[in-house]
Amino acid sequence: MTQAPPVYETYARRFRELEAGRSEPDWLRELRREALGRFLDLGFPTARRGNEPWKYTDVGPVARTVFGPPPARPPLPLERLRRTLPWRPTWRRAVFVGGRYRPELSHLPAAGEEVTVLPLSRVLSQGDDLLERHLARYATYQDDAFAALNTAFFSDGALVVVPDGAEPERPLHLVFVSPESEGPYVHYPRVLVVLGRQSRLCLVESYLGLGDGPYLTSAVREFYLGEGAALEHYHLLLEGEAAYHVGQARFYQERDTSLRSVFFGRGCAIGRNDVRVDLDGPGSEAYLHGLYVTTGRQHLDNYINIDHIKPHCTSRLFYRGVLDGESHAIFGGTVYVRPGAQKTDAEQEDKNLLLSREAEVDSKPALEIYADDVKCGHGAAAGAVAEEALFYMLSRGIGPVLAQTLLIKGFASSVLDEVRLPALRTQLDRLLVDSLPRLRTEE
């Protein structure tokens, strides 16, 4: 980029200020500089032709906004956090508000609980072996402006380490709160999860917006699954109405690993749920289920890539969308089967329920197969609530709002039934209904 527009100059200046105040190991300092360079070179992606990953999402508003830092000590409606999120007393929890770790809201696992959770703000200055080994290895930023942006700027987040063979009992909940603020701000949640060999973990990550104003959440999470490890993963996207959210999850799976992930996403001004899974060891499986709910003028773009690099792996990518108002949702799922990834077993399907005529979904499941001995399938569908089904319910005396609610819950159940934490399941059922204003008029 020869002539950087003012927005980019702001990012560059902000970076220099931050760098001056940081005392980080050389490798990290280098990494960040490189990332900033890539960000400035690439610029924000545009929804122009030929830019397939961003074909349906225009991040122009993000590129044009000058975001300040998050509010320093914003008021926190704790009750609302407790009500909205699955806030269980038995779970372990790390809470970040506006990108900063908040110990008084958190409850980290104690020593001996077979998992360590460290706020990144506490490890970045002294450095950490695992951090150096894994950070930015899976969320590569060379061709990805948002990953580059986050890598250059993140200052806090969570480092989660499960030692070899460890099986922590309690679910771990990472909570990233976007607080209310006077003006637009940006925060950069960052997560690195390292699962040792034969270990397992149940992790919930939540992104919750409290205000109605615009802000940008640029979140990057990297998950490393060592040989034989199993990760049960839940991801809740509940940003504010005017929020811009670009979330990127990168799962790297060694041999014989198991990933079971369930996503629940509510739309916002611009939402992006970007997931990549690298099946880089034979005998591994990745089950990705997702439910997205968009209303009003919300926009949510699910961009999911599953890469079968090694043979004998199984993947399932099953998403469902419920769309209302004039909202726009996208499902772009691509399953790659590399040459040599024989005996791949992959399926993906995206189904959508359109509650209004103005809602729009672009559903593009795709397979790219370069091996011959594989079993792969994909499908997409979109339709309105079945009138016959609705009438059947009405004919039993069930009111129209409850009838719709039951049908929508029924539609969503193939995703939500994958949730193995009962408290979370209950919460998601409620969030589903709460996310759809048309279901709130009666009852």
Added chain:
Amino acid sequence: MVRRETDMAENKREPVLVLRGLRAGIGGVEILRGVDLTVHLGEVHAIMGPNGSGKSTLVNVLAGKPDYEVYAGEVYYRGRDLLSMPPDERAREGVFLAFQYPVELPGVRLREFLRAALDAVREHRGLEKLAVRDFNRLVQEKLREMGMDAEFLKRNVNEGFSGGEKKRHEIMQLLLLDPTLALLDETDSGLDIDALKVVAQGINRFRGPDKAVVLVTHYQRILNYVQPDYVHVLIDGRIVASGGRELAQELEAKGYEWLRQAAEAGRRD
């Protein structure tokens, strides 16, 4: 027109359903072409007719299926204008339609569905919501009466049910929700003799002095088990004959053709 006069006016009981000159159809195409019918509490009316004669249209219009348009005529249910009520209100007021083709509800568990329906009708009748235990007991009793396993409660409504199970399930709901007027659309079709008996028993259990049944059927077979008070023959959207039980036997022996011809001859006059 062949008409066997059965003097219903003599009946002093409350007319639960009155149809006068009902014309209805779909997309401007008239299917029902002037139907008159009066049903009193305590009565079972069989409506017979060949395929495509408008039997399902009739009961669906009464239940308020949105696809159908009413072009003319009036319908009163317990003295109230039925056609002005939304379908869910009709159901809460006591009109029940057993579907010819019960609808599958993907992802909706039978227990949850029955709970919602029962809560709705009970609330409307000013009854308290049943406690979970009482609800379970009641539902299981009704399932048992229709020869259905309690395992059905965990399944999705009508999904993967066999043809016979779907029909038994409809009658099970009839017994559970306990409406006033049952509209049964070919609940007998596709049933083997054992299932037919179970379904017939269910209907007979429902019958009573403060209930009414409109039993739509293609065959007279079920009428051996559910004895109707009146039999009507619907052809081309019109009731061309009404009579007692013996009319059904006559139809069984002679088929519908003689009535169709007689009706057409009558129309030409």
